[in-house]
Amino acid sequence: NAGVMQNPRHLVRRRGQEARLRCSPMKGHSHVYWYRQLPEEGLKFMVYLQKENIIDESGMPKERFSAEFPKEGPSILRIQQVVRGDSAAYFCASSTTASGAYEQYFGPGTRLTVT
Amino acid sequence: GENVEQHPSTLSVQEGDSAVIKCTYSDSASNYFPWYKQELGKRPQLIIDIRSNVGEKKDQRIAVTLNKTAKHFSLHITETQPEDSAVYFCAATEGSSASKIIFGSGTRLSIRP
Numbered sequence: 001n002a003g004v005m006q007n008p009r010h011l012v013r014r015r016g017q018e019a020r021l022r023c024s025p026m027k028g029h030s031h032v033y034w035y036r037q038l039p040e041e042g043l044k045f046m047v048y049l050q051k052e053n054i055i056d057e058s059g060m061p062k063e064r065f066s067a068e069f070p071k072e073g074p075s076i077l078r079i080q081q082v083v084r085g086d087s088a089a090y091f092c093a094s095s096t097t098a099s100g101a102y103e104q105y106f107g108p109g110t111r112l113t114v115t
Numbered sequence: 116g117e118n119v120e121q122h123p124s125t126l127s128v129q130e131g132d133s134a135v136i137k138c139t140y141s142d143s144a145s146n147y148f149p150w151y152k153q154e155l156g157k158r159p160q161l162i163i164d165i166r167s168n169v170g171e172k173k174d175q176r177i178a179v180t181l182n183k184t185a186k187h188f189s190l191h192i193t194e195t196q197p198e199d200s201a202v203y204f205c206a207a208t209e210g211s212s213a214s215k216i217i218f219g220s221g222t223r224l225s226i227r228p
């Protein structure tokens with residue numbers, strides 16, 4: 001089991017460009033969560049998705065940020081027109097669909113740097 | 116919504132001594148409380164968790180206690196070792212749903228040789 005995969009691991013974008021972050025959940029997991037971590041800070045919930053559905057996006061900024069988890073392929077977090085304040089580590093986590101299974105397992109993260 | 120407070124923000128203990136990290140939560144409906152360990156530049160790793168129907172859980176040198184009445188839970192690490200040095204995060208579900216986990220601000224634990 002390869003675990004949760006994220007790519008790229010490091011991404012550098014200039015202000016105004018778009019950033020696309022990808023996350024492949026663990027085998028057998030169909031729930032995906034995205035978190036943002038600023039340097040020296042905790043993890044902030046952004047969005048929770050199941051296949052083809054956004055379940056909870058209450059932590060996602062209303063503008064420039066979007067997320068999807070298509071029927072086939074990885075989940076994608078998209079940031080349009082990036083600004084310096086978007087520089088952070090973005091982690092995704094996945095969990096199973098089993099009833100009462102709450103455990104979330106994290107990927108290695110994508111470190112986004114906006115120059 | 117849920118609010119999770121974590122203390123202390125930094126903790127330094129002598130190797131072999133115990134370390135205790137405390138968290139409080141605000142949502143009385145929370146029913147799942149995981150603890151994560153994050154080493155520098157690495158992913159958060161789940162080290163132990165507890166459900167609301169249990170008061171204490173132990174796994175080797177790590178234990179977690181939960182007081183639902185007071186809405187606080189704690190992580191205890193005994194016989195600390197250098198490899199325990201990391202940032203530790205507590206977390207709690209928002210409500211009784213597994214969909215959203217709110218994290219504390221983290222505790223940087225350093226083990227002195």
